[in-house]
Amino acid sequence: MTISVTIDSCAWNFFFDNEYDLCVELPPERFSLFITREVELELDQIPDQSQGVDKRPLKDYIRTSIQLRNVETSCFFGFSEANVPGEPARYGGFGQGTFESDIERDWRQREETQRFLRSSTKRASTVLGPNEADVSLAVASLSSVLITVDQKKGAKLGKKGPIHDAAINGGRVVYTEDFKSSGLTLADFIEKRFVEPSGAS
Template sequence: MPIKSVYIDNNVWDFLFARQMDLSVELPADRYCLCMTREAEFEIPPIPEEKADLKQFIQEAIRSCVRTVPFFGFFDESLPTDEQRHGGFDQGRFASLEELDFINQQRTTIGSRKKEKTKLYPNEADVSVAARSFESIVLTLDRKKGPINSAYQQGGQIVFLTEFDGSGLSLMEYVEAKIVRRQP
């Protein structure tokens, strides 16, 4: 079976932590490449101190089995070095035409004023992870109207974990079942 890229939406960390799920066991590296977007990295530092255990859980998962995969792009002069969204040569991957079309389509949903805590524009992280669903699998709990739901409606490989607990399946079985049903 070919290795599939699986992107973790930021809201999934609480879900995994509450169930003490080890991603390296649930979605093994011989079958899945576990990824996060560059924008998702910005959402971790603002996690409050009262959730230190969650933050440690996330950081351990990132160290052990989740890698950040930005889209290829050049330095954005309007952003500080530590807030760059794209990766340069040997860092970022090329976006597909379908991913770029989705990002362009969603541009109007991204706000114009950065949030102070995350340094992200409103909906920026959602657009970034949603775009990945046209080439990869995205795990999320976000069913509300917005970029992720829009990508799902357009055929993106979005797996909503909201019904996982009642499924009786392992995470891998659940993801595979949801993706198989989405195939045309």
């Protein structure tokens, strides 16, 4: 049985900058890789140019890595009525979405999580609401190992976001800075931290 790993959008920049081959770093016989639907929407919105930087090599790397490594998009099951009219779909239908567990549903509906979703205004450059992608990742970390750069880990208490909240409340979160300072490979770091001696994760 493979370990489920969800990749944050910022982690793709880390992989690209470090020239990671995900077939080597997270081999398919040991890991199943996912992005949430919200992260997929973020990745789709990466511009070709940003502040004078050519982003096309990054976009090509992400697209190629997703194809070669068979990275799947995860979303929760919902009928089309659950999606907001005129916006990209968040929920998947039969054969696409998975059923949300009680733990995941309770986490998403708790007051602290809802506060994150209401805490800031939507940026004009994105189709996503405030903290929407981070909440999807925080929920994913309850059943999957999440890889993130998430700079909010070191922020002041009131500025820490959903991912940090999940990490200190049972979510399985790998911060790239922790992995890099460990001296371990990414695969070994995940297995050492999140896999029990019996083999269960």
